[in-house]
Amino acid sequence: MKILFYDTKPYDRESFEKIKPQYNDITVDFLKTDISHRTVDLAKGYDAVCVFVASDVNEHIVRKLAEYKVKLILLRCAGYNNVALAEAKKHGITVMHVPAYSPEAVAEHALALAFAVNRHIHKAYIKVRENNFSLIGLSGVNFRGKTAGIIGTGKIGAMMAKNCHGIGMKVIAYDKYHNPDLPFAEYVDLDELFRRSDLISLHCPLTEDTYHIIDLEAIEKMKNGVILVNTSRGALISTEDLIKGIRQYKFSGVGLDVYEEEMENVFENREDDILESSVTARLLSFPNVIVTSHQGFLTEEALEAICETTLQNARSFANGEPIKGNIVGRQ
Ligand code: NAD
Numbered sequence: 455m456k457i458l459f460y461d462t463k464p465y466d467r468e469s470f471e472k473i474k475p476q477y478n479d480i481t482v483d484f485l486k487t488d489i490s491h492r493t494v495d496l497a498k499g500y501d502a503v504c505v506f507v508a509s510d511v512n513e514h515i516v517r518k519l520a521e522y523k524v525k526l527i528l529l530r531c532a533g534y535n536n537v538a539l540a541e542a543k544k545h546g547i548t549v550m551h552v553p554a555y556s557p558e559a560v561a562e563h564a565l566a567l568a569f570a571v572n573r574h575i576h577k578a579y580i581k582v583r584e585n586n587f588s589l590i591g592l593s594g595v596n597f598r599g600k601t602a603g604i605i606g607t608g609k610i611g612a613m614m615a616k617n618c619h620g621i622g623m624k625v626i627a628y629d630k631y632h633n634p635d636l637p638f639a640e641y642v643d644l645d646e647l648f649r650r651s652d653l654i655s656l657h658c659p660l661t662e663d664t665y666h667i668i669d670l671e672a673i674e675k676m677k678n679g680v681i682l683v684n685t686s687r688g689a690l691i692s693t694e695d696l697i698k699g700i701r702q703y704k705f706s707g708v709g710l711d712v713y714e715e716e717m718e719n720v721f722e723n724r725e726d727d728i729l730e731s732s733v734t735a736r737l738l739s740f741p742n743v744i745v746t747s748h749q750g751f752l753t754e755e756a757l758e759a760i761c762e763t764t765l766q767n768a769r770s771f772a773n774g775e776p777i778k779g780n781i782v783g784r785q
Contacts, residue, residue, distance in 0.1 A: 571707025603651030
């Protein structure tokens, strides 16, 4: 099994090379560049390509992969909305993903964003570096005794619910399915969650139902001074409506690990660029907003789990018995 690994970052290579000795049946060649119409030709002669969450594996790319007899697309992430699955199916290309790697990693990042915006850590850090030791503008609230509203209580949402419960918050939740692992959580409808929550954290997938689940109507139902955190997918929130809400002083803080239009920026150093999107630039201009660049997953434990599952996926496919639960598109 020969794999061409696209869009390699130093942390990817380090974690893959750590466990690679256990997979001598697999050869991995690393490329810094991501897959694109210009770089797909490099996949000629490989059995599989390995791509990540921001790789654009569109129909054209899939057709090229089929022409080069690539049989497997290995996603080293959970989401697969960036792959033309129907086209892959048409050409008999199997697509495998890593359904879960470390829900704790993302949930801890969600909590970190909530803590940071609440206590203005991002502002305090800059102020003190500039010898400004004044505390004005840095007040927050105690989370203990406040209400956390968790939207989506699957693997990551459940961990976030436990985190919030652990720091003494009351936990209310909204999900079609009630997670029996969260006996302390009170399931409510969405309107009630918006009305009662001091902290709202989004952990549902992006679907037709959840697209812009946070819009102006939802924001208007929320408490004044609410904290909103999104580590799930950008389009769960209408950014234009969020900006309106921020301008109306609805939020004491907003923490975003994901946002609409993030694709151009994710994992890239764009220090010298002028951002084309005024929406992103406007979001970054607010003092009570912290944006991180889709780094919720980025812990050693998560990277290790991603490598392990990706190589297991490759080996199981080569042995003719691909792990069924990890297949997302197949003939
Ligand atoms: P999961 O499938 O375990 O849980 C998702 C939950 O959302 C399920 O309980 C499901 O019933 C619920 N849900 C579905 N539709 C809903 C709706 N309309 N309203 C309320 N709840 C709904 O998924 P997970 O592993 O917990 O991941 C959650 C999300 O986190 C993923 O969809 C992904 O977008 C995101 N994610 C982000 C990062 C990151 O680095 N920031 C990393 C991994 C995953």
